[in-house]
Amino acid sequence: MIEARDVVKYFGRFKALDRVSFDVREGEKVVILGPSGSGKSTLLRSINQLETIDAGRIVVNGIDINDPATDITRVREEVGMVFQSFNLFPHKTVLENLTLAQVVVRKRSRQEAREKGLELLRKVGIAEKADVFPGRLSGGQQQRVAIARSLAMDPKLMLFDEPTSALDPEMIGEVLDVMKGLAREGMTMVVVTHEMGFAREVADRVIFMDHGAIVEEGTPEHFFTSP
Ligand code: ADP
Numbered sequence: 765m766i767e768a769r770d771v772v773k774y775f776g777r778f779k780a781l782d783r784v785s786f787d788v789r790e791g792e793k794v795v796i797l798g799p800s801g802s803g804k805s806t807l808l809r810s811i812n813q814l815e816t817i818d819a820g821r822i823v824v825n826g827i828d829i830n831d832p833a834t835d836i837t838r839v840r841e842e843v844g845m846v847f848q849s850f851n852l853f854p855h856k857t858v859l860e861n862l863t864l865a866q867v868v869v870r871k872r873s874r875q876e877a878r879e880k881g882l883e884l885l886r887k888v889g890i891a892e893k894a895d896v897f898p899g900r901l902s903g904g905q906q907q908r909v910a911i912a913r914s915l916a917m918d919p920k921l922m923l924f925d926e927p928t929s930a931l932d933p934e935m936i937g938e939v940l941d942v943m944k945g946l947a948r949e950g951m952t953m954v955v956v957t958h959e960m961g962f963a964r965e966v967a968d969r970v971i972f973m974d975h976g977a978i979v980e981e982g983t984p985e986h987f988f989t990s991p
C-alpha cells in the first residue's frame with residue numbers, strides 16, 4: 765500500500781527526513797514512535813503530499829506521488845488523514861462536516877451523503893450529535909467526528925498524526941477505541957502516537973524514528989518485551 769524509498773526532506777538546510785525507507789502492506793497497522801522533532805509528522809505529511817520530498821520515491825497504492833504527471837487529488841482521495849487538531853468546519857453541523865466533501869469531491873447526492881454520514885456517526889458512537897455544531901462537542905467527540913469525516917471518503921489507507929495528543933486524558937480511550945475498531949475491520953493504518961498501549965495491542969509493526977531516520981523497526985513484542 766505504501767512503498768517509501770530513500771526519502772529525503774529538507775526544511776531550508778535542516779534535514780527533516782534522512783533516507784527513510786519502509787513498506788506498508790495492505791491491512792497492516794504500523795505505529796511510528798520517536799522523540800518530538802524526529803520527523804514522524806513530516807513523514808506522514810509526505811505520504812499524503814502535504815509536503816513535497818526532495819529525494820527518493822513514495823508509491824501509494826501503485827501511484828508514484830512524486831511523478832509530476834500524477835494527479836495529487838487522486839492520491840489524497842485514497843488516503844485519509846487525522847491530525848492532532850480536529851480541523852472541523854466550525855460553522856457547519858457535525859453531519860454537514862461529513863457530507864460536504866462527499867458531495868463536492870465524490871459527487872454523491874445529498875441524500876446519499878447524509879445516509880453515509882449518519883451511518884459513520886453511528887459507527888463512531890456519536891449519531892445523536894449530527895445536528896449540533898462542533899464547538900459544542902468535547903475534544904474526544906470532535907476527534908471521532910474527524911475520523912468519521914475521513915472515512916466518508918472511503919480511504920484505502922488511514923494516517924493518524926498524534927490523534928489523541930490534544931485530548932484530556934479521560935477522552936483518549938474513546939478515540940483509541942474507534943481506531944481499534946477500524947484496525948479490526950482490516951483498515952491499513954499508519955499511526956504516529958505516544959500511546960504505548962495502543963502500539964502494543966494494535967501494531968503489526970513498530971517503527972522508531974530519531975533525527976529524521978528510521979533507527980529501529982520490529983514487532984511490538986520486539987519493542988515491549990524486556991530481554
Ligand atoms: P515530529 O512529528 O517527530 O515531532 P516533525 O516531522 O513535526 O517531527 O518535525 C521534524 C523537524 O522538522 C522538527 O525539527 C521541526 O521543527 C522541523 N519542521 C517541521 N516542519 C517544518 C517546516 N514547515 N519548516 C521548518 N522546519 C520544519
Ligand code: ADP
Nearest residue numbers: 775801804805806809815847848849925926929
Ligand atoms: P505536529 O505536532 O503535528 O508535528 P508541529 O506543531 O510540529 O505539528 O507543526 C505544526 C506546523 O508547523 C506544521 O505545518 C509544520 O510543518 C510547521 N512547523 C513545524 N516546525 C516548524 C519550524 N521549525 N519552522 C516552520 N514551520 C514549522
